[in-house]
Amino acid sequence: MTTTIDLTPYAPPVPARVLTARSADGTELHVEVHGPDSAPGTAPAVVLAHGWTCSTAFWAAQIRALSADHRVIAYDQRGHGRTPAGAACGADLLADDLEAVLTATLAPGEKAVIAGHSMGGMTIMAASTRPAFRDHAAAVLLCSTGSSRLVAESTVVPIRAGRLRTWLTGHILGSRAPLGPVTPVARRILKYATMGAGSAPHMVEACARIVHACPRRVRHAWSNVLHLLDLDHAVRELRVPAAVIVGSADRMTPPVHSRRIAEALPQCVGLTELPGLGHMTPVEAPELVTGTIRDLVTTHIAMKEGA
Numbered sequence: 001m002t003t004t005i006d007l008t009p010y011a012p013p014v015p016a017r018v019l020t021a022r023s024a025d026g027t028e029l030h031v032e033v034h035g036p037d038s039a040p041g042t043a044p045a046v047v048l049a050h051g052w053t054c055s056t057a058f059w060a061a062q063i064r065a066l067s068a069d070h071r072v073i074a075y076d077q078r079g080h081g082r083t084p085a086g087a088a089c090g091a092d093l094l095a096d097d098l099e100a101v102l103t104a105t106l107a108p109g110e111k112a113v114i115a116g117h118s119m120g121g122m123t124i125m126a127a128s129t130r131p132a133f134r135d136h137a138a139a140v141l142l143c144s145t146g147s148s149r150l151v152a153e154s155t156v157v158p159i160r161a162g163r164l165r166t167w168l169t170g171h172i173l174g175s176r177a178p179l180g181p182v183t184p185v186a187r188r189i190l191k192y193a194t195m196g197a198g199s200a201p202h203m204v205e206a207c208a209r210i211v212h213a214c215p216r217r218v219r220h221a222w223s224n225v226l227h228l229l230d231l232d233h234a235v236r237e238l239r240v241p242a243a244v245i246v247g248s249a250d251r252m253t254p255p256v257h258s259r260r261i262a263e264a265l266p267q268c269v270g271l272t273e274l275p276g277l278g279h280m281t282p283v284e285a286p287e288l289v290t291g292t293i294r295d296l297v298t299t300h301i302a303m304k305e306g307a
Contacts, residue, residue, distance in 0.1 A: 010206035010283070012057040013064050021075065021104035024096040027086035031075040031101055032056055034067040040107035044301045046293055047105070048074040049098060051118025051144075052222050053214040055081030058117065058207075061286035066293065073105045073112070077119065079218035089221050091229060094119070095127035102136045111138035113296045115289075117282050118253065119222070121145025125231040128238040139241040139269075139300040141292055144250055144281045146257030147231040147264075155251045156193050174223035178216050182208045195278035196249045203283050235264045241300055243270050243292055247277030247284065269296075 015032035022028055036043040046066055048059045056063075056074040066072050078097060079085035086093070098114075106112060114137050116124040121142040127133040146153070152161070157168045179186065182205070190211060191197075191204045242265045246258035255273055262271040272292070274285055282289045 010057070010060045010202070012060055013067065019104060021097075021100040023078070023086070023093070023100040025086060025088070025093065027078050027084060027093075027097070029075050029078065029097055029100060030056075030082035031073065031105060033071065033073050033105060034063050035071040036069070037071075040071075040105070040110055043069060043071045044297045045071045045073065045106060045110060045112035046297065047098075047102065047112050047114045048072065049114065049116040049120030049123045050074070050077060050080070051116075051120050052226060053080070053211045053219050054117070055210055055213065057081070057210050059282060060206075062115075062282060062290050062293065065286070065290045070297065073101065075101045077123070079222065080214060085215075085218055085221070089225050091122065091126040091225065091231060094123040095130055095133075098123050098127045099130050099132040102132045106136050108135075110136060111301050112136055113139050113141065113293055113301065115141035115143065115293055116145065117143040118145050118279065119226065122147070122226075122229060122231060125234040125238060128234045134239075137240045139243070139296040140238065141243050141245065141289070141296060142258070142261060143245045143289060144247060144253050144258075144279045145261070146229075146253040147235050147261055148229060150229055150253065150257075151227045153254060153256055155254055170223075170227055174220055174227065176216055176220045179212045179219075182212050186212070191278075192251075193279075194252055195280050196247060196276045196284060198276055199278065199280075199284055203280070207280050207283055232264065235261055236266065239266050241267045241269045241296070243272070243296060244268065245272045245274065245281055245285075245289065245292065247274045247279065247281055249276055250279045250281075252279040 017033040020028045050058045076083035262268045
C-alpha cells in the first residue's frame, strides 16, 4: 500500500511580484516578493537567504506564515533554483548577491530582518561589512550555520574527528555523482545527513525534492567553497542584533558552530538549541523559526517605526 504524503504546506507560494536583481558580476538573481502590495514601506520587510542545494521553496512555511502582514523577500542563490550559476562562486559573491537583492527591493534606508539558513547564514556573515547590508539590516537570524571548519567539524561520517573523517566528509559532500530521483533510499540518506530522527515523512520528502533539484555541478562547486570557508572575522563585524538557532542533532553544522558564533557576535540576542532536530530547522521547526523572525521584526523594526 502506497502512503500519500501531503506536501501542500511546502508548495512554493505564488509571489505578489517577481523581479531580477543584477549582482556586481552581472549575474541575474531570481527574486520573489510576497505580502501586502509588495511595495517598499507597505509592511515590515523580511529577507530570506536559503542554503546550499536549496531554493526559495525551502522557505515555503515561513513565507506563508509571514506574508499576511510582512513584505517577504526571498531569492535564489546563484546556481540554485531559477538563478543562473554565474562565472564563479565564493563568499564575496554571496555578499554581492545579497547587496543586490537588498538594493533592488528595499527603499533607501528601509530596514529589514534578514534570515539565513546554512549557506544563507554564511551569506549574511560575508556581507557584514557591506554598505547596503549595514544600511538595511535591522536584525538577523542565523539558522543552522557555521563560519569556518565546516568539513572538519561535520559529523555526517560517524567516526572520530581527524584527518580521515575530514577527507571522507569532503569527498561525500563534494561528490559529483548525480542524486537521481527521490527514492526511499534517497530519502533515508538525506534524513540521516540533514534531519533529526523524528522528522515527519512530509518534511523529509519536501527537503529531498528541493535538494535533488539542485544541479550536481552547482552542488560540487559550492561544496569546494564551503570546504575552505573562513568567516570568523566577519562574525565579529556583524554589528546588528542577531539570533542563532541550531538543532542538537545537526550533522552538517553541529551546535559547536552556533555556540562559537554566538560567543563572537557583538549583539547576540539569543542562542536556541532545539533537542533532536537536524540541519533543516526552518522545515523541522517552522513555527519556532517563524516566531523568532516575528519577534525580531517587532523588537527591531515595528517599535522603532512607531516611536
